[in-house]
Amino acid sequence: MxxxxxxxxxxxxxxxxxxxxxxxxxxxxxxxxxxxxxxxxxxxxxxxxPELRERIKNVAEDKFSKVKAIVGREFVGELIDITIGKNAISILDTDDSLVFEKTKVVKGQHIYAMAETLALAIVDAKAALTGVANIKYKRPVYAGERLVAKGEIVRTRGNKFFVWVFIYVNQQEVFRGKFILVSIDECKEE
Amino acid sequence: MxxxxxxxxxxxxxxxxxxxxxxxxxxxxxxxxxxxxxxxxxxxxxxxxPELRERIKNVAEDKFSKVKAIVGREFVGELIDITIGKNAISILDTDDSLVFEKTKVVKGQHIYAMAETLALAIVDAKAALTGVANIKYKRPVYAGERLVAKGEIVRTRGNKFFVWVFIYVNQQEVFRGKFILVSIDECKEE
Structure with missing residues (x-):
């Protein structure tokens, strides 16, 4: 040959x-x-x-066409797989812009935002809000690490969705969060 | 006269x-x-x-000189009162840039960031990380509403700080969060 x-x-x-x-x-x-x-x-x-980044973006845009409860540019990370009403996967490549200066550790607020927006994306409702979140950071995340988030609806009760989100770096769990989301159509102010 | x-x-x-x-x-x-x-x-x-906004900023900058675990520009909101190691108060004037397009409700991630950075500011340590957060959104917050956050260290155990943060709009509670922060000097990766 x-x-x-x-x-x-x-x-x-x-x-x-x-x-x-x-x-x-x-x-x-x-x-x-x-x-x-x-x-x-x-x-x-x-x-x-196209290069990897472009391929990820293409898949993400395609996947996002199914999402109802959040618009694409508000999503933190790239959506790479989703079954509406069931589960989804997203990734986020961290960089220096996301860290606390003192500790060089990625701010909790960004990891939280990745998890919350993934939870919202999965929900089969036109709009939804976070009601409760119980979250745990298992180890610090440093700039440059790629976060892979997996979300799953574990239960639905009336207008409430119970969503678990796990975030990994190289298969190691760095974060877990349990969210209760409320679909907004039936959500009343207290 | x-x-x-x-x-x-x-x-x-x-x-x-x-x-x-x-x-x-x-x-x-x-x-x-x-x-x-x-x-x-x-x-x-x-x-x-000076006008109110300027006065708030002046107080905030002055208060911030005592804070150890976070730098000023990373703080979400304005710090208006603090006793390091004990408690603190901050305010955040919400606007359209902070809301979800679909619901017009302020994103959980911003309220979370206000609470997390307030908790960090109170801690008497050179650097700290969030380990756990249990949070509850009591009612939606809309653009234009002024958030007042009150944080308090309720317990310290070794390198762990248990911090409660309550956020109000016009004295009405809209959010509560319990954080466990870990000071970084003694924090080990798992």
């Missing part, structure tokens, strides 16, 4: 892999094929496959 | 009142003196007393 043939074969395989796992990084691909990251980038360019 | 004398007397009284209550509004002052808001403004101008 000459170089030309090798390349065609590799690119066809590359296309297949990215299709089945759109969140694979160029580094992981380079590792898989035992070639340089630079070559992977050139392959992607030739094949017209 | 001629007009000139009346004015001097009023301005002296005005100065006294604002000194003892720097957060009184021009409207409240006008009411008290039974004169127009415009006259109050002119009086303040002549006396060199």
């Amino acid at each position: 000459n170089n030309r043939e090798k390349k065609v074969q590799r690119q066809s395989k590359l296309q297949e892999i990215i299709k089945s796992n759109p969140f694979i990084t160029d580094e992981e691909l380079a590792d898989k094929f035992k070639i340089s990251v630079q070559t992977i980038r050139l392959d992607r360019l030739e094949l017209g496959i | 001629n007009n000139r004398e009346k004015k001097v007397q009023r301005q002296s009284k005005l100065q006294e009142i604002i000194k003892s209550n720097p957060f009184i509004t021009d409207e409240e002052l006008a009411d008290k003196f039974k004169i127009s808001v415009q006259t109050i403004r002119l009086d303040r101008l002549e006396l060199g007393i």
Whole structure:
């Protein structure tokens, strides 16, 4: 097999892999094929496959079309999977803009916002509010770490939705939150 | 007593009142003196007393000099009273930039951030993290409402601080949160 043939074969395989796992990084691909990251980038360019960040965004926008209770630009993170009324997954790449200066630890408010907006996204209601949240930070999160949030509706009672959200860094749990959301149509002021 | 004398007397009284209550509004002052808001403004101008927003900021900056665990620009709201290691009060004037588009209700994440940063400010430690938060939103908050947050350390155990934060609009409770903060010097990753 000459170089030309090798390349065609590799690119066809590359296309297949990215299709089945759109969140694979160029580094992981380079590792898989035992070639340089630079070559992977050139392959992607030739094949017209956008870079990881762009692929994530495309999936997120597509997924978001199903969401009812929150608009896209208010969502904290990128929505990568969702079954309305059931569960959802989002990711958030943390950076220096999200940390407390003193501790260099990502502010609780950002992790909270990621979890709260994920919970809202799952709810099958035109609008909803947070009523209660019980949350636990298991370990500090540092800038550069990628947060993966998994949310699930565990119970629905009348206009109340009980949603659990777990957030992980490299499969390690860093946060868990139990939210009770109230759909707004029936929500009355006290 | 001629007009000139009346004015001097009023301005002296005005100065006294604002000194003892720097957060009184021009409207409240006008009411008290039974004169127009415009006259109050002119009086303040002549006396060199800054407007309410400016006065709040001045007090907040002064109060902040005592805070250890968080830097001023990271604080959500204005700190208007604090006894380090004990309790503190902050205010936040909400506006349209803080609400969810769908519900026009102030996002939980902002109220949460106000409460979390107030809790951090009270703690007598160089740096601290949120470990646990149990929070309850009692009624929706709408843009334009002024939030007044009161925080108090209810218990300290080793490097853990148990802080309660209550947030009010016109004396009505809209939020309550119990936080457990961990001072960072002794905080270990799990």
